[in-house]
Every structure is written in structure tokens, then in C-alpha cells.
Amino acid sequence: xxxxxxxLNPTTGxxxxxxxxxxxxxxxxYWGRKNKSFEDHALAGRNVGLALASATAAxxxxxxxxxxxxPQFALQLGIWGMLAYSTASFGLFLFAPIAKRIRKLMPNxxxxxxxxxxxxxxxxxxxxxxxxxxxxxxxxVSMAMAGGIxxxxxxxxxxxxxxxxxxxxxxxxxxRGGLYAVIGTDFxxxxxxxxxxxxxxxxxxxxxxxxxxHTNLTANSPALLDVLFPAxxxxxxxxxxxxxxEVFHNNVWWSRAFAFRExxxxxxxxxxxxxxxxxxxxxxxxxxxxxxxxxxxxxxxxVGPLVIANVLGSVGAIAIFIVVFCSLASSIDSxxxxxxxxxxxxxxxxxARPTAKPAELKNAAQMITLALGIGAxxxxxxxxxxxxxxxxxxxxxxxxxxxxxxxxxxxKRASRLGAISAMVLGSGIGLWSYFxxxxxxxxxxxxxVSMVCVLLFAAFKPEEFxxxxxxxxxx
Amino acid sequence: xxxxxxxxxLLAASTPLNSIASVPSFKTEDLQSIDxxxxxxxxxxxxxxxxxxxxxxxxxxxxxxxVYQGKGRALFVSGLAEGDxxxxxxxxxxxxxxxxxxxxRHQSLKRALYLMLLGGLTTLATIFVIIKGARNAx
Numbered sequence: 264x265x266x267x268x269x270x271l272n273p274t275t276g277x278x279x280x281x282x283x284x285x286x287x288x289x290x291x292x293y294w295g296r297k298n299k300s301f302e303d304h305a306l307a308g309r310n311v312g313l314a315l316a317s318a319t320a321a322x323x324x325x326x327x328x329x330x331x332x333x334p335q336f337a338l339q340l341g342i343w344g345m346l347a348y349s350t351a352s353f354g355l356f357l358f359a360p361i362a363k364r365i366r367k368l369m370p371n372x373x374x375x376x377x378x379x380x381x382x383x384x385x386x387x388x389x390x391x392x393x394x395x396x397x398x399x400x401x402x403x404v405s406m407a408m409a410g411g412i413x414x415x416x417x418x419x420x421x422x423x424x425x426x427x428x429x430x431x432x433x434x435x436x437x438x439r440g441g442l443y444a445v446i447g448t449d450f451x452x453x454x455x456x457x458x459x460x461x462x463x464x465x466x467x468x469x470x471x472x473x474x475x476x477h478t479n480l481t482a483n484s485p486a487l488l489d490v491l492f493p494a495x496x497x498x499x500x501x502x503x504x505x506x507x508x509e510v511f512h513n514n515v516w517w518s519r520a521f522a523f524r525e526x527x528x529x530x531x532x533x534x535x536x537x538x539x540x541x542x543x544x545x546x547x548x549x550x551x552x553x554x555x556x557x558x559x560x561x562x563x564x565x566v567g568p569l570v571i572a573n574v575l576g577s578v579g580a581i582a583i584f585i586v587v588f589c590s591l592a593s594s595i596d597s598x599x600x601x602x603x604x605x606x607x608x609x610x611x612x613x614x615a616r617p618t619a620k621p622a623e624l625k626n627a628a629q630m631i632t633l634a635l636g637i638g639a640x641x642x643x644x645x646x647x648x649x650x651x652x653x654x655x656x657x658x659x660x661x662x663x664x665x666x667x668x669x670x671x672x673x674x675k676r677a678s679r680l681g682a683i684s685a686m687v688l689g690s691g692i693g694l695w696s697y698f699x700x701x702x703x704x705x706x707x708x709x710x711x712v713s714m715v716c717v718l719l720f721a722a723f724k725p726e727e728f729x730x731x732x733x734x735x736x737x738x
Numbered sequence: 739x740x741x742x743x744x745x746x747x748l749l750a751a752s753t754p755l756n757s758i759a760s761v762p763s764f765k766t767e768d769l770q771s772i773d774x775x776x777x778x779x780x781x782x783x784x785x786x787x788x789x790x791x792x793x794x795x796x797x798x799x800x801x802x803x804x805v806y807q808g809k810g811r812a813l814f815v816s817g818l819a820e821g822d823x824x825x826x827x828x829x830x831x832x833x834x835x836x837x838x839x840x841x842x843r844h845q846s847l848k849r850a851l852y853l854m855l856l857g858g859l860t861t862l863a864t865i866f867v868i869i870k871g872a873r874n875a876x
Contacts, residue, residue, distance in 0.1 A: 339776045339816050357865065360872035367875070483805070484817020486775040486844070493850035494774035500857020507864065561812040562778060665864060673871025707857045714860055 270572035270580040276418025279584055280425075284432045287592060290451075291436025291444035301624035304441035305373060305604040306522040311446060313531055316523045319446040319597075320535030322453035323515060324355060326406065326594040329542055330456070330587055331413065334567035336498075337547030338560065341480075341487030343495030345547030350503040354510030355536035361511065362520035362528030364672050368733045370525075375517035375668075376609035381733050382671045383682040390686050392609060394664065395512055398657040399602045403595065403635065405654045408643045410591045417568055417584050426643050429588070433595040434636030437603075438629045442522055445596045452589035457538065459586035464545040466574045471555045479555040487551065497703045501658075505706040508661030511668045515601040603631040655702055659693025659709035666710070666717040674721060675728045681720030689713030762789055762827040764838045771841040776816035781827055781835070783811070790828045797824055797837065818842045 298304045311319070329348075337345040369378060375395070380388035411426025436444050477488070486492050510516050520528050550566045558573045560566045568587070572580040607628040612619055619627070666689075667682035693709025700708075762783035770777075783789050791806040791813060792799065806813045820842055827835035 338814070339774065341817060353861075357868055360868055364872065364875060480817065483803070484775075484815075485819045487817035491847055492775070493845040493847050496847075496850040497845065497853050500854060500861060503861060504857065507861075559806050559808060559810055560814045561810055563776070563814045563816070566814070669864060669867050669871070673867060673875065704853060707853060707860065710864075711856060711860050714863060 270568055271418040271577070271584055273419040275581065276414065276420050276584060279418075279581065280414070280420070280428055280588070283585070283588055283592075284428060287432055287436045287448050288439075290448055291438075291440035293440075294443040294447050295440035297443055298441050298625065300621035301607070301628060302621065303443070304625045304628055305600070305607070306518060307442040307446055309522055309524070311519075311523045311527065313524075313527050313534075315446050315450055316519070316527050316531035317534040317538065318453045319449040320355060320516075320519060320532055321538040322449035322456065322590075322593040323519075323597040324351070324510075324535065324539050325453065325456050325542060325590050329539075330460070330546055330583075330590045331409070331564055331567055333543035333546040334550035334570075335563045336543070337487075337550040338553065338563050338566045340495035340498055341484070341489065341492055341551070343490075343492055344487075344498060345544055345551070347495065347499040347502045348543040348547065349540050350499060351506035351543070352536045352540040353503055354506040355532050355539060357507065358510045358516055358520075359529045359532035359536070361669070361672060362516075362523070362532050365517065365520040366523070366525060366528055368672065368730055369521070371734065372521055373518075373608040374605045375512060375514045376605055378517070378668075378671070378733065380609070380613070382728065383667065383679045387667070387679055387682045387686070388609075390683065391512070391664065392605075394660045394686065394690065395514065395605065396602070398509070398654075398661055399513065399515075399598055399605070400635075400639070401654045401657055403598045403602065403639050404642050406591060406595050406598065407639050408646065410588075410595070411643065411646070413568075413587050413591070414584075416565060417580070417587065422646055423644065427640060429591055429595065430636050430640050430643075433592055433599060434633060437596045437599045438632045441625075441628070442518065442600055445600045446522075448596060449593050452593040453538075455589045456586050456593075457542070459582050460542055460545050462582065463549055463571045463575070463579065466579065467549050467552045467556070467570065470574050471552055476552050476555045480551065483554055494703070501703050501705070501707045504662045504665065504710045505658045508658070508663070508665050508706065508710070512661055512664040513601065514605040515597050518601045518604055599632050599635055603628050603635055606631050606635075655705075656694065656697065658702070658706040659697060660690045662706040662709040663689025663693060663713040666713045670717050670721065675730075676721045676725035677717060677728070678720045678724055678726040680724060681717045684720065685713035685716040688716055760784055760829075760831075761833045762787070762829050762835045764825070764827065764835060766838060768836075769839050769841065771843050772818070773843055773845045775818040775842055775844060776814070777840065778812055778814050779825060779838070780812045783827070783829055787829045792826050792828070794824045794826075795821065797822075797839070799824065799826065799837075820844050 333348045336348045376392060379391040407426055407430050410429040411422040414420045414425030415422045480487050523531055546567055549570050553560055553566055553570050556570060556573060558570050560569055568583045571583045607624055611627050612624060663686050667685050670677035689709045689712040692712045693705045696708040697705035762781055765780040765782055786809060788809055790804055792802040793805050794802050823840045823842060825838040
């Protein structure tokens with residue numbers, strides 16, 4: 264979207280960017296004072312209470328995708344598209360008992376990589392690391408890129424400046440404050456996002472009635488109301504399984520399961536799921552009202568900001584700018600922290616420096632965060648539009664890890680060969696279907712193939728895993 | 739003779755260019771088929787010109803619906819029902835574009851329901867393993 268169609272003037276955009284940048288970095292430095300060791304830095308002392316735990320889980324899952332892509336999904340796929348996007352909350356609901364199980368089996372664990380290595384051995388661990396780093400890095404790059412594009416679209420701030428500022432701010436406060444800063448800022452960011460979206464929803468409803476929206480959609484976009492809209496029906500479970508794969512495998516969520524105080528994880532993820540579930544519906548509703556409000560939408564990804572700016576005027580434009588900035592920051596910081604912890608623990612500590620002391624590990628984690636930030640910045644700089652679409656390739660990769668992880672946590676008979684074949688065949692066939700059939704079946708097929716592999720090996724070549732082996736590497 | 743030929747060629751080359759510049763035209767590919775009922779329409783017109791975009795279910799535009807009026811050069815349309823949809827542009831001087839035909843051919847409902855069933859079974863199996871595992875772990 265060109266600058267001249269921005270909903271906010273650049274000066275206001277820069278002022279807002281400066282205020283929130285100073286706020287996040289200041290809070291990061293303040294909270295970072297508590298960090299003495301790698302455990303403090305990576306896991307916030309393993310003592311996060313229910314309120315902060317719920318807020319960080321919800322805020323991390325509210326990415327710029329939720330505030331920008333959920334309205335786009337609704338505009339493209341209608342009511343089903345809106346509901347399909349909200350099914351991503353199932354990832355949080357189902358991770359609730361998993362978080363409890365993780366805390367019980369690995370009270371001193373650090374990363375999801377620890378689990379894969381101890382549960383399934385080094386080959387499965389290696390495959391897992393390749394998959395999860397691919398996913399995490401492409402997610403990080405796509406978020407940073409989205410940051411630059413969205414700030415440009417909303418306030419006319421040049422792409423390179425916007426992208427650089429948002430990355431630099433997140434890197435600085437994550438480096439200084441570790442998971443304490445990430446969780447603390449997530450709490451504030453989640454409150455801002457939720458209040459912003461609720462106000463936007465009510466503002467839209469005050470301008471146009473449900474009946475008017477329905478009449479407009481029936482006349483101009485009937486498929487959006489169609490219960491049997493094929494593209495939308497296909498998207499439901501593909502989206503759901505992509506979401507499950509993202510949450511179940513990624514260290515963003517495992518690090519929180521380790522960091523939450525004992526007994527908190529399960530309740531926190533259920534609350535986060537309940538908080539998150541209506542957000543894509545509210546954001547999607549805003550998009551469905553665009554026709555009745557007479558808002559012309561030049562490109563689907565800008566429908567949310569355009570409708571809100573139309574309804575709330577300059578106040579709405581400021582609100583959407585803040586909400587989008589918060590949702591970007593809450594995801595980028597979590598990704599930076601969790602990915603740097605994964606690399607520090609699984610590669611630096613386990614492979615390069617097994618004798619490293621806690622303070623050295625903390626320094627390593629900070630340097631890795633900085634390196635991730637610089638790397639992401641360098642990749643984002645040329646603004647290769649197609650790069651963000653690489654994230655969609657990650658769908659089959661993450662979906663192929665659902666069954667190895669779930670059965671690895673609950674079934675003694677889940678085997679190494681089952682996990683390896685599930686990840687290799689699931690992702691391979693999933694990727695094949697991505698290119699030969701379409702994006703809308705890739706995650707679904709990957710999860711199905713993976714499930715069949717795990718079930719076959721558990722039935723015909725079971726193992727007898729001893730749960731205490733998961734605590735062996737915690738020392 | 740050569741001069742006359744050159745002048746004729748120049749005239750021939752310049753006349754259509756002038757007329758193209760004043761008539762709005764679609765940049766979106768004509769006769770394209772879409773399977774999810776949405777697409778972005780793009781067009782070009784004289785700078786600053788107000789454009790009216792009309793949609794019709796009939797090629798003769800016997801039932802036109804105005805879907806956009808303004809200075810924009812793109813519009814995202816979605817939720818289109820099965821069948822052919824026709825669009826045309828008009829500027830304030832009544833210069834009209836060629837008609838753009840979009841073929842809306844939704845994906846097979848049978849295949850969508852079949853994939854939904856497979857997805858539902860995989861999801862239910864996953865939920866079952868987690869709930870049963872969590873109960874047994876108590």
C-alpha cells in the first residue's frame with residue numbers, strides 16, 4: 264500500500280514509535296536487573312504466577328497475523344474463515360494439559376530440544392532442530408518484515424526504518440531483560456491489544472447494524488455467508504492442525520511451560536485460549552462490516568486498519584497503530600528469546616561448550632539474541648515479498664511433529680523410529696501435497712501421515728521408555 | 739514520399755496512445771478463473787480521474803451494480819458466487835473500459851467435505867490421546 268493511502272501522518276507515527284520504543288526498552292532494562300544466571304534469563308526463575316503466565320501466553324499468540332490476517336481471512340473466506348482462524352486457540356487449550364505434563368516430567372528442563380533429545384535420541388533431535396529453527400527463523404523474518412510493511416502502510420514510515428526500529432527495540436529489551444522482560448511487556452501489550460480490539464468492535468457496531476451487514480453481504484458477497492463454501496471448509500482443519508503443530512513443538516511455548524510456577528501452566532494456557540478465541544472473531548467481524556460501511560478495500564491485508572480508521576477517525580488510526588505495534592513486539596520478543604535459548608541450550612551448551620558456567624550461558628544467550636536480530640534484519644532489508652510466503656512451507660513441518668510430541672509425552676511405547684519416520688515422511692508428503700495439490704491440504708496431510716507412522720511403530724515395534732530418563736539431562 | 743510515410747506512421751502510432759491514456763482499463767487478467775471467490779481488481783486511468791467500477795452477472799450489463807467510486811486504482815472483491823462475473827470501468831467523462839470477465843469456479847464441495855472429514859478425524863484422535871494421557875498421568 265503506498266504512503267499516500269496511510270491512515271496516520273508520519274509525524275504522529277514516529278512519535279508513537281518513539282514513546283513505545285522507550286517504554287519497552289526501559290522496562291527491559293529494569294526487569295533485566297533480576298537476571299543473574301541463564302536460568303533467570305531464559306526461564307524467569309521458573310516462578311511466573313498465573314496472571315503474568317496467562318497474559319504472556321495470550322499475547323504471544325496475538326501476533327500481527329491475528330490483528331491483520333484474521334480480518335483478511337474473514338474478508339476472503341467469510342464466517343467460516345473467521346472461525347477457522349479462531350481454531351488456532353485450540354493450540355493453547357490442548358497445550359494446557361501438555362504444559363502440566365512437561366513440568367512434571369522435566370521439572371528442570373530448558374527447551375523442547377531437550378525433550379526430543381532425551382526422548383527420541385540424537386537423530387530425531389537433529390531433524391527436530393532443523394525443522395524448528397526453519398520455522399522460528401522464517402516466523403521471525405516474516406514478523407519483522409510485516410512490521411516494516413505495516414508501519415509503512417499505517418503511517419507512511421519508510422519500510423527500512425520501521426522494520427529496523429521494531430527489530431532493534433525488541434532485540435534490546437529481550438537481550439537486557441530476558442524472559443522477565445518478555446513476559447512483563449507481554450502483559451502490558453496484551454491489555455492494550457484486547458482493549459483496542461474491543462473498542463474497535465463496539466465502534467463498528469455503533470455505526471452499522473448486524474442486519475445492514477447481513478444485507479450487504481447477501482447482496483454483494485454471498486459466498487462469505489455460505490455454510491458450504493468449499494475453500495473455507497478446507498481451511499478449517501488445515502489451519503487448526505498448523506496451529507497445533509506450531510504450539511506443541513516450539514520452544515516459545517515450552518519455555519513458558521518450564522518458566523511458569525508449578526501448578527500454574529495448565530490453568531494459564533486455558534485462560535489464554537479463552538482470551539485469544541474471540542479476538543480473531545472480533546477482528547474478522549470488523550472486516551465483514553467493510554462493505555456495509557462503504558469502505559473500499561484495495562488489498563485484503565489492509566481491511567482491518569482501513570475499517571477502524573474509517574469508523575474511529577484519527578483516534579482509531581492511532582489505536583490500530585498501537586495495537587499492531589504491540590502485537591508485533593509481543594511475538595518478536597518471544598521468538599527472539601525462545602530461539603536464542605534453544606540455540607544456547609541445544610547447540611552451544613550441548614555441542615560446543617558442555618562445561619559452560621551459568622553466567623557464560625547467559626552472555627551467550629544475549630549474544631545469540633543480538634545475532635538473530637542482525638540476521639533477521641539483513642534478510643528483511645531487501646524486502647523480498649515472496650519471502651514471507653516461505654512461512655507457509657513450515658505448515659507441514661510443524662504438523663508432522665504433533666504426534667511424536669504428544670505420544671512421546673504420554674506413551675511409553677512411542678518409539679524413536681516412529682518419531683523419525685513421522686517427521687520425515689509426514690513433512691515430505693505434506694510438502695509434496697503443498698506443491699501438487701495446494702496449501703490448504705499440506706498441514707492436514709502431514710499430520711495424518713505422521714499419525715499413521717507413530718501408530719504403526721507403536722503397535723508393531725514398541726519401545727518401553729522410562730520416564731526418569733527425561734530428567735537425566737537436567738543436571 | 740518517405741516523409742509522408744514517416745508522418746503517417748507517427749500519426750498511426752500516436753493516435754491510439756492518446757486514446758488509451760484517456761480510457762480507463764483493467765490491469766487484471768481477463769477471463770481468469772478463481773476457485774475461492776476472491777481477487778484483487780487493478781486498473782489504470784488518467785491521473786486523478788474519478789472512476790466508477792460496475793459489476794454485473796450479465797455480459798450486456800442489464801443489471802449493473804456500482805461497487806466502487808473514487809480515485810483508487812485497486813479493489814479487493816470477495817465472496818463471489820459460482821458463475822461468470824463481469825466488471826467495467828467508467829470515468830467522469832463517460833469513457834468506458836473493455837469488459838473484464840472473471841470465471842468463478844469454486845472448488846469441489848465433495849472434496850472439501852472429504853478433507854474436512856480427514857482433518858476432523860486426525861484432530862479428534864489427537865485430542866483423545868492428550869485427554870486420555872492426561873487422565874492416566876494423574
